[in-house]
Amino acid sequence: MTAAVLGPLGVDVERGPAVLAAIDSGPSLAAHRRWHGEPGRPQLTPLLADLERVGLRGRGGAGFPFGRKLEAAAEASGRPSVVVNLSEGEPASAKDAALARTAPHLVLDGAVTAARVLGSREVHLVVPGADLQVRASIETAVRERRDERIRFDMHRADEAFVAGQAAAVIELMAGRPNRPVTTWQPAAVRGHRGRPTLLSNGETFAQLALLVLHGVDAYLAHGTPGEPGTALLTVHDDLGCRVVEAEFGTKWEAVLASDDVDRPVLLGGYHGTWADAGELRDLTVSRTGLADVGLTLGAGVVLVPDGCPLTFAASVTSYLADESAGRCGPCFNGLPALAEALHRVTTGIGGRGETERLCRMVERRGACAHPDGTARMVRSALTRFPAEVDRHARGGCSYRAGGGG
Amino acid sequence: MPAAAAATAPGAVADMANHQLRVDWPACQARGLCFELLPEVIELDDWGYPVVGSEITPELLAAARAAVRGCPRMALRLRPK
Amino acid sequence: MSTAMLWFLNRGTGMVLLGVLTATVLLGVLAARGRAGSLLPAFVSRSLHRNLSLFGAILLVAHIATAVLDEFVDIRWWHAFVPYGAAYEPWWLAVGTLASDLILAVLVTTAVRGRLGLRCWQRVHQLAYLAWALGLVHGLMIGSDSGETWALISYSAAAGVVAVAVLLRLLSPTAAELEGERV
Numbered sequence: 089m090t091a092a093v094l095g096p097l098g099v100d101v102e103r104g105p106a107v108l109a110a111i112d113s114g115p116s117l118a119a120h121r122r123w124h125g126e127p128g129r130p131q132l133t134p135l136l137a138d139l140e141r142v143g144l145r146g147r148g149g150a151g152f153p154f155g156r157k158l159e160a161a162a163e164a165s166g167r168p169s170v171v172v173n174l175s176e177g178e179p180a181s182a183k184d185a186a187l188a189r190t191a192p193h194l195v196l197d198g199a200v201t202a203a204r205v206l207g208s209r210e211v212h213l214v215v216p217g218a219d220l221q222v223r224a225s226i227e228t229a230v231r232e233r234r235d236e237r238i239r240f241d242m243h244r245a246d247e248a249f250v251a252g253q254a255a256a257v258i259e260l261m262a263g264r265p266n267r268p269v270t271t272w273q274p275a276a277v278r279g280h281r282g283r284p285t286l287l288s289n290g291e292t293f294a295q296l297a298l299l300v301l302h303g304v305d306a307y308l309a310h311g312t313p314g315e316p317g318t319a320l321l322t323v324h325d326d327l328g329c330r331v332v333e334a335e336f337g338t339k340w341e342a343v344l345a346s347d348d349v350d351r352p353v354l355l356g357g358y359h360g361t362w363a364d365a366g367e368l369r370d371l372t373v374s375r376t377g378l379a380d381v382g383l384t385l386g387a388g389v390v391l392v393p394d395g396c397p398l399t400f401a402a403s404v405t406s407y408l409a410d411e412s413a414g415r416c417g418p419c420f421n422g423l424p425a426l427a428e429a430l431h432r433v434t435t436g437i438g439g440r441g442e443t444e445r446l447c448r449m450v451e452r453r454g455a456c457a458h459p460d461g462t463a464r465m466v467r468s469a470l471t472r473f474p475a476e477v478d479r480h481a482r483g484g485c486s487y488r489a490g491g492g493g
Numbered sequence: 494m495p496a497a498a499a500a501t502a503p504g505a506v507a508d509m510a511n512h513q514l515r516v517d518w519p520a521c522q523a524r525g526l527c528f529e530l531l532p533e534v535i536e537l538d539d540w541g542y543p544v545v546g547s548e549i550t551p552e553l554l555a556a557a558r559a560a561v562r563g564c565p566r567m568a569l570r571l572r573p574k
Numbered sequence: 575m576s577t578a579m580l581w582f583l584n585r586g587t588g589m590v591l592l593g594v595l596t597a598t599v600l601l602g603v604l605a606a607r608g609r610a611g612s613l614l615p616a617f618v619s620r621s622l623h624r625n626l627s628l629f630g631a632i633l634l635v636a637h638i639a640t641a642v643l644d645e646f647v648d649i650r651w652w653h654a655f656v657p658y659g660a661a662y663e664p665w666w667l668a669v670g671t672l673a674s675d676l677i678l679a680v681l682v683t684t685a686v687r688g689r690l691g692l693r694c695w696q697r698v699h700q701l702a703y704l705a706w707a708l709g710l711v712h713g714l715m716i717g718s719d720s721g722e723t724w725a726l727i728s729y730s731a732a733a734g735v736v737a738v739a740v741l742l743r744l745l746s747p748t749a750a751e752l753e754g755e756r757v
Contacts, residue, residue: 122557271518272572415518416519417521417542420539421539421542422538449538454518455518526616526620529616530617563617565605567687567695
């Protein structure tokens with residue numbers, strides 16, 4: 089049993105092995121320094137080698153190798169900026185909010201290290217505009233660091249699903265609406281004010297800080313040889329919502345409540361993929377292990393829906409259709425049509441072929457990953473639950489007998 | 494697929510690489526000019542927005558450039574593959 | 575060339591310009607309507623719009639040149655660009671000069687459209703409406719044939735068709751708007 093700190097809006101944050109190791113002593117800079125010490129001042133080349141060695145990938149969902157992003161930002165022309173994206177657009181994700189509240193200085197250490205390595209003196213912190221606690225916590229943490237020669241700029245993101253996408257964040261920083269636009273080059277090459285921009289989410293910077301504060305060997309002590317380290321997960325199940333830190337290689341049985349591995353689980357959030365009942369029993373918390381069976385860890389959201397996964401997928405799709413920014417035609421028109429088609433599948437009036445066709449029609453046809461992520465989740469619901477789809481086609485549902493509603 | 498691959502003789506016009514047509518989706522407003530100018534590659538979806546089929550081969554490069562120029566919303570870009 | 579000849583040419587090019595510019599504006603107004611496969615293929619109306627506008631530009635040069643070269647009225651070469659200080663019909667000449675300046679801006683921005691970006695180009699391009707309207711007023715007020723019935727009919731027809739086209743465009747949504755309101 090680990091002590092639980094009350095996180096954002098009733099989310100339990102459990103003490104973890106590395107990132108969340110020091111949360112019991114509070115979020116202050118003094119407590120942070122007592123536990124983690126002072127970060128060194130690494131040079132770019134050895135840091136890149138260390139990042140390569142521990143295989144750190146972005147934790148925002150796409151999983152791009154962080155070292156390659158850092159290297160791209162360092163090599164591109166112009167003085168780079170560092171952006172910490174704490175605005176989780178995905179409403180089911182609470183890990184960056186939890187980090188901001190319980191270990192803000194780990195995130196800031198990572199950001200400051202990245203800024204110094206890149207020869208930059210400004211760090212942009214993008215916080216969820218609606219979450220007053222996160223904002224207050226980050227503001228306090230920044231005030232504690234006044235004597236550091238780094239300028240921290242706060243930006244408040246909109247409360248919208250697509251507002252957290254990298255291009256949308258860069259729009260926000262430019263004073264334009266916080267919505268995605270087409271980018272022709274990655275932000276690391278050409279981002280904020282046309283300059284190279286190292287934009288990653290909060291957990292990624294916290295992981296970087298751990299590496300710099302405690303060294304490669306300490307980082308390699310967690311996880312597996314193939315996938316060192318830990319990952320933050322936001323778990324939603326019958327017990328409520330909690331943020332936990334799991335070492336890579338941990339069995340899902342140890343992460344989820346006792347019999348939840350025998351239920352369908354949505355991994356990676358609303359843009360994620362479905363694991364069939366029992367499928368997680370033989371699997372571990374692992375990007376590559378999950379990818380081998382067509383699953384994704386995404387930004388670490390783990391949802392165990394109460395009831396029929398197909399019906400749940402349909403309502404998530406409707407939500408995602410509503411969350412389209414409405415800027416790109418295929419998304420704006422396609423997602424409502426897709427939601428409608430999937431709704432027909434769940435109510436047993438056809439729609440299966442149409443759903444698959446619409447998935448193909450929206451994919452890779454938008455400025456951001458919203459249509460792709462939605463299609464991924466819908467398609468995995470169809471392929472993971474074929475028996476359930478058939479049952480719904482005959483007007484049934486294996487989950488209805490239990491409790492109705 | 495294998496038939497198409499075999500049709501390209503090795504060493505024939507290798508210096509002209511294939512190009513890729515990319516759409517600036519927020520800019521596109523389904524005017525459909527690209528479909529008229531480049532039906533070889535572009536189809537329209539249910540709502541009139543372009544579906545870019547294949548890569549742009551060197552023979553289609555001129556037509557693709559015309560489509561890029563012709564787009565009233567300036568929503569098309571041609572990039573080397 | 576005789577002065578009479580220049581004067582005839584000037585009036586002639588003016589009247590033809592009215593027709594050509596009106597047709598250009600019409601095609602431009604209607605280009606944003608409907609979707610592929612309606613009345614005309616969009617690329618046909620678009621190239622017609624483009625070629626007519628270029629023809630209009632050539633006619634405009636001829637119109638201005640004949641006015642400057644003609645010695646019956648005192649119009650200097652710089653009056654082609656500066657809408658001020660002409661001795662002959664200073665107000666209505668200035669209106670015409672302003673129209674041709676605007677047309678020049680529209681042409682130049684279109685030539686470098688790729689570098690300007692859509693928004694900027696669009697804003698300048700919308701000045702074409704103003705240019706057309708100023709041109710019409712210029713012709714009506716300065717033209718020596720404006721009292722003639724055929725001339726009055728031409729002016730009213732030009733104003734009428736453009737007004738109808740603009741109304742049609744405002745009332746009928748673009749293809750994208752047909753699907754609903756967009757941000």
